[in-house]
Amino acid sequence: MSSNIAAQVKSLTESVVKEILNNESPSVEQCLEILTSVQSTIAPDHETKSVILIVSIRILEESKLGKMITKSLKHLRRHKRSSESDGDSTAVATWNQCIAIADKILISLREQVAAESGQRKAKKVAVAKAESFQPGLPKTSGAYKERLRVQKKEMYKDPPAMPPAQIKIEEEWVGEPSRDEETGEMKFIPGSDSSAKLKEFLKDFCPNRSPKEILNFGAFGGTYYRPIVSAVTNIKYKSSDVLKNSVQKEWIEGLDHKTMLTSLTYQASVNKFKVKCGGSLGMWESSGWISDSDPYGWFQWYCRFYQGRRCGDDERQVSRWLKSAGPKGRFRSQLCNKIFAAGGFSHVNSVRISPVIRQTLLHWGLEITETVLRKHGIRVGKL
Template sequence: MRLHTASTTSSTSSSQASPMLHLTSLAIAAFLLSNQPPRSSLCLGNKTHRPPFDNQLAVLQAKSKPESSIMSTDATASTTTTETTQQLSSAHEKNIAQHAASLVSRVIDATIPTVDDVLDILSALERDTLPSSNNHPGNDDNKEECHMTIALLESTKIGKILTKTIKTCKRHKRGSNESKWDDAIALSERLISTYKRAADAEAAAAARRNQHHTKKEVTSTEGLPPTVATYRERLIRQKKELYKDPPVLPPQLVQIETQRVLTPPRRNKAGELTFTAGTHTDSSSAEALQQALQDFHPNRTPEEILRAGSFGGTYFRPIFSSVTNRRYTSAQVLEDTVPREWIEGLPPRMLSSSTYNVTLNKYKVKCGGSLGMWESSGWISSSDPYGWFQWYCRFYSGRRCSDDVRQIGRWRGVAGERGRFRSQLCNKIVAAGGLERGGGVSPVVRQTLLHWGLEITEEILERHKLRMK
């Protein structure tokens, strides 16, 4: 019984000691690997061959693994493998850095470097980074295994150092009869081209992974695009116009107020509409909207715009929004946007046609940009994926949201007192002799302003004249 107990104790002690032995063995192996003599000391014809990087990893793992490791858990084994790989990667980087330092000190900065010295260093670098060339000297460069990464190129600067090495070799070749300088130049160029292919392949693989992730996100995720790349992919897949490339991300996080404004808009003596800000959850937002409303006075209601003939009859057509990554139907958007009395008696071709019909427009001309143009410019919000007129319909009906100030600012830039289209049209009408004589001036601008809820009146024209004096 006592013997059995001792045996059990001994076994337990051995099992407990095994992790320490394992780590000690691993540390010794890593130390020996990282402190091997510099590869530059090997001559070109030396038959001594260092195992390739992957083989070193296998040997080191095998030697560092104690017999008692069969008692270890899978998690411990996985952790040990990761640590070993990291140590080998560090040793590999150290070797390349040593070769780079040797090229600088013994070739680039040397007064009279010897060609044999150059070839020794380059050959050692080749053995460390192109292990397959040792076993298969005739390998096709395009298929050659290469232990070089973008991170190694950046940390060791080996690519730039090889380029300087080529220049140094060419300079010394001019004053020498040694044909080996050509060999050194050729080997340096081969290393550079192979490293470049490896870096390009790594970058391409990363791009494919990112593209796969982006495409998956594009096709499966509704809501605002998280990145410009995702937004661009959406626009391209939906065959939208990229008016701005890269596109501008849409406004983020539009908050809809729960309380609607019940007071309807009023008209002043000039026929212009005035609106009430209403209550907001955020008092600063209410103040900002109140300030913006002082300059927001369209003179056409949404119903008047639609009945006059606008958008070529296409505004409420079915769309697939790149902003929300959702499809919208005409019936759905009309129900969510327009009260029935606004469109009572209007045929569908004036509201939801998929084909733009200029004869339906009041001024019989086509104007406006594509949905892709508006989306790629960052002007469309998730709350109103059809655009400004949809926002105007909802704002007129009493909805308030955090996007109101921005949308009013857009109107002010186009149709406000100093808006570019309004000013252009007023100038042309004045030059033509007034509204009566200039009735046919700039039908495209007139139609555009109608879409923004404004038509030029005598009052607007007189104010413009006073402002221009």
């Protein structure tokens, strides 16, 4: 059916071009016959109010029928004026018929294009809604957006950035990092499948605060391991289950879980520096930062990486740390510069200097110490 219509439309378009556009003295009767044929082909029920899809957008794009009919209107009106000048009222009436039919053809084509576009959009929405209820990574941006909408998440990016592809977890875990007793900085070893780039990144990946220290100092407003529904995996997570497979039991001994770990309400008073910082889960998800291996985010990844798990997401996550808290990281550099501006080493622990950045860096596993400040000063020429 579609191929027959396509052939007819192509033939009719060629007739429009030949007899109307490229003919200096066309027969008004022949023009009327061609346009009537076009109308009967693309809109056999043009007298009804319903829009029947006869010609697809693809056929219109290939044949350029709409474009040719639009051009033909200019020619039809010119020929009508010539007939008016000649005083041929019969020809004028017929040219008016041609113009009216051409107008109706264009209206019909616009309606059919709009109807098909609407059907395509409705189909995409239906598919996205169906996919939004299925567990696993979203297949399309539309399905991901629908998940975020249904879960009433913040849409920081619209359309949302897709999450990373499914992450492969290495079977063999490595040991915990070594730690410099004086500086507190840690060194991590790569896994057997780690990329060359990750191995290079790890040379500068030196957090000086462990997951245990971060949680015990006070972080994330006490909400990090609250129960969530992940838009990335479309799975509901319970705090008790996630804590078991993310942190070591001794890390959180003595902590009030409801206040320090699983609170549903962000409380700045819980944080070490008594300020609020960071974005929502929806912001992280819609930005494409969350993977299926660690649906809670970077800190969950850090907890597991610290314990020796290695996976295909390590390179990306370490890279994110380097950009934020690494030797040239934006937050680390900003805070160090502010400390130097305030007087240098005597202000290294002054909580009055950018407590929000200090809390942010703590979430990334870093606090500014004299060692960190000295390294920055040497790098930027302040020492």
